[in-house]
Amino acid sequence: MKVEVTEAASVDDIIAVRAAVLRPGRPVSAARYPEDGGEWALHLRADVDGQVVGCGSLYRADYQGEEAQRIRGMAVLAGFRAAGVGSLVLAALQERAMERGFGHLIWLNARERAIPFYERAGFAGVGGIFEVPGIGPHRLMVFKW
Numbered sequence: 001m002k003v004e005v006t007e008a009a010s011v012d013d014i015i016a017v018r019a020a021v022l023r024p025g026r027p028v029s030a031a032r033y034p035e036d037g038g039e040w041a042l043h044l045r046a047d048v049d050g051q052v053v054g055c056g057s058l059y060r061a062d063y064q065g066e067e068a069q070r071i072r073g074m075a076v077l078a079g080f081r082a083a084g085v086g087s088l089v090l091a092a093l094q095e096r097a098m099e100r101g102f103g104h105l106i107w108l109n110a111r112e113r114a115i116p117f118y119e120r121a122g123f124a125g126v127g128g129i130f131e132v133p134g135i136g137p138h139r140l141m142v143f144k145w
């Protein structure tokens, strides 16, 4: 399977995948985040045969009062999971974050099921598991360089 990870022209290119994976059964608009409209929002798309199958987004977002970046909306369509697509997107987001240089830390709220996926990419958990209403258990994770 040939996977190509590139920057999406806009959130509109990836919103269908984000919505299908992260907000199933809800209107596509429910998958839009307020940060998507921000000046430093960056969206990556993973394509297989010209079809978007995965995505992830990077934002400028302070962490404990310090300049930092945040990842949201990591998603890979069910039929394409566990084949390395998500890891490619995550690695590319980490690379972009380090190039942009807004601080030296990325944070994210990981779904419990995805914690090992982020640990393999160098993220470390901070604090305990907390519940995001309507979505499930999460843990704050950070990556520093």
Ligand SMILES: CC(C)(COP(=O)(O)OP(=O)(O)OC[C@H]1O[C@@H](n2cnc3c(N)ncnc32)[C@H](O)[C@@H]1OP(=O)(O)O)[C@@H](O)C(=O)NCCC(=O)NCCS
Pocket: 021, 022, 074, 075, 076, 077, 080, 081, 082, 083, 084, 085, 086, 087, 088, 109, 110, 111, 113, 114, 115, 116, 117
């Ligand atoms: C998490 C996710 C983006 C990873 O993408 P991927 O292409 O499957 O990832 P990779 O193939 O690079 O790595 C596989 C790892 O992803 C994680 N993973 C696999 N299926 C998953 C699922 N349904 N939900 C969450 N994580 C999953 C596991 O840690 C897996 O490792 P394992 O095979 O050792 O258990 C993708 O599985 C997904 O979209 N899951 C559902 C939505 C989600 O949980 N998103 C993250 C929100 S924080």
